[in-house]
Amino acid sequence: MAVSIIEALNIIDQNILSNITTEFIDIEDSLGLIVANDIVSKVDLPKFDNSAMDGYALNSKYLLNSLKTQKEVIYAGNKTLPSLSDAEAIRIMTGAPVPKEADIVVPIEMIEFDGDFIKVPSNFKSGANIRLMGEELKSGSVCIKKGEEINSYSIALLASQGIEKIEVYKKPKVSIISSGNELKRHEDQNIGSFDIYNSNTPMLKARAKSLNCDSFSIATSSDEKVALKNIISNSLHSNLIVTTGGASVGDKDLTKEVLLELGMKYLFEKVDIKPGKPTSLGIIDKTYILILPGNPTAAMINFELFGKFIIQKLKQSSKPYHLIAKTHISDDFKLKSGKYSVILGYFDGKSFNPTSHQSPNFLSPLKDVNSFLITKPEIDKIEKDENINIIMLDGISESLKIESIFVF
Known part of the structure; x- marks a missing residue:
C-alpha cells in the first residue's frame, strides 16, 4: 500500500x-563539506583595535581643543605603533591599529586644518569609528558549528583564524x-x-x-x-x-x-x-x-x-530539510483533483510561475525550474492572489513543519 x-x-x-566517516582536509578543499566537530576560534576578530576609516586618531577628551598632529601616519600592517601625547592627533588609515591613548577616529573629511594643528567636531563619542578587538568573535568561542556546510565565506573565516585543516564528513x-x-x-x-x-x-x-x-x-x-x-x-x-x-x-x-x-x-x-x-x-x-x-x-x-x-x-548536515518559501501564484491555475500532485515552476522573487507543460515524460521544461508546489487531493484550482507555500530546489533548512510542504 x-x-x-x-x-x-x-x-x-x-x-x-x-x-x-570523517577526514582532515585543507580548508581550500573543504567547499560544500559538512563540519564534523565544532570549530573553536584561535584569535580574536578583530585581532586588535583598528580604524574603521581613514582619518585622525585622538582622545575624545580633547575634542574641543586645537590638536597638534604628528608627522607619522599609521598604516595597516605597521610593525610598531606610535604613542600620543596630550592634545595630539595622528593620521591613520582604514584597518590600521589604533594607539592605546586614542579612543576615536575622526573621518578626514570632517577635519579643519590649520598648519600642524587640526580642529574636529565635538559630536563624537568614545569608540567612534574604531573596530574593537574581539567585538566580532572572541578567541575560544565556536566560530563554525558541527553539521554546518562549508561555503566560500566559511573558508574566509577559517583562514582568518590561521586554521589550515578541518575535520569533515566524507x-x-x-x-x-x-x-x-x-x-x-x-x-x-x-x-x-x-x-x-x-x-x-x-x-x-x-x-x-x-x-x-x-x-x-x-x-x-x-x-x-x-x-x-x-x-x-x-x-x-x-x-x-x-x-x-x-x-x-x-x-x-x-x-x-x-x-x-x-x-x-x-x-x-x-x-x-x-x-x-x-x-x-x-x-x-x-x-x-x-x-x-x-x-x-x-x-x-x-x-x-x-x-x-x-x-x-x-x-549529517544540520540543515537537512526542504526550504519553504511563501508567495502567490502568477495567475489562476487549474488542475485535476483527486491526487496529491506536484506542480513545477519558476519563482522570480515575486510570484510562482508554473511551467507550461507538467507531463511526467516532458524533459525540456526542467531546465527552467527552481521550485515546486504540492497540492492536496481536494484542490482543483489555485487563485492568483492566494498565499501559497512552495519548495525551493536549492534551499535547505534546520527545521520543517511537515504540513508546510503543501501549497496551503
Whole structure:
C-alpha cells in the first residue's frame, strides 16, 4: 500500500542513518563539506583595535581643543605603533591599529586644518569609528558549528583564524542506475529508430554532484535480471543507489524483483504522489536504495523531494530539510483533483510561475525550474492572489513543519 508524502518524509527523517566517516582536509578543499566537530576560534576578530576609516586618531577628551598632529601616519600592517601625547592627533588609515591613548577616529573629511594643528567636531563619542578587538568573535568561542556546510565565506573565516585543516564528513557515494533495453548513452551516435538516449542518468549524476556527493553513473542496464543484478551488486559499496525505470508492474520492470532477491528490505513501497507513485525506498545492508520511475519529470520530482533529503541526512548536515518559501501564484491555475500532485515552476522573487507543460515524460521544461508546489487531493484550482507555500530546489533548512510542504 502506498504511503503518503508526509509518511515517506517522516520515514526518511527517522530511519536514514549515516555511517560516513570523517577526514582532515585543507580548508581550500573543504567547499560544500559538512563540519564534523565544532570549530573553536584561535584569535580574536578583530585581532586588535583598528580604524574603521581613514582619518585622525585622538582622545575624545580633547575634542574641543586645537590638536597638534604628528608627522607619522599609521598604516595597516605597521610593525610598531606610535604613542600620543596630550592634545595630539595622528593620521591613520582604514584597518590600521589604533594607539592605546586614542579612543576615536575622526573621518578626514570632517577635519579643519590649520598648519600642524587640526580642529574636529565635538559630536563624537568614545569608540567612534574604531573596530574593537574581539567585538566580532572572541578567541575560544565556536566560530563554525558541527553539521554546518562549508561555503566560500566559511573558508574566509577559517583562514582568518590561521586554521589550515578541518575535520569533515566524507562525501556520500551515490550510484545512478537506469534500466531499459531502449536506453542508449548520449555519446552513442548510432542508435536504432525506436531507441532513446538515456537522460535520467546524466541528470541525476549531475544533481547528486551539485549536492556535493561523489556520484557515479553506472552503464545503462538492459531489462535482463542477470545484468541488472550484477550492476546493482557491484554498486553496493555506495551509500545510496538511485535506480530509474523498471519500477512499475510491466513484464520487463524487474528492478524491484532483483533488489528483493539481493536482500532489500523496504522502508516504504510506493508513494501517493502524482507523478511518481512507484517511488520506493529500501536498504541492503548499509546501502540505501531509492527506486524512481523512468519518466524524466517524475524521476526529477521524486529525487528532489526524497533523494535530496536522504543525501542531506547522509551528509549529517544540520540543515537537512526542504526550504519553504511563501508567495502567490502568477495567475489562476487549474488542475485535476483527486491526487496529491506536484506542480513545477519558476519563482522570480515575486510570484510562482508554473511551467507550461507538467507531463511526467516532458524533459525540456526542467531546465527552467527552481521550485515546486504540492497540492492536496481536494484542490482543483489555485487563485492568483492566494498565499501559497512552495519548495525551493536549492534551499535547505534546520527545521520543517511537515504540513508546510503543501501549497496551503
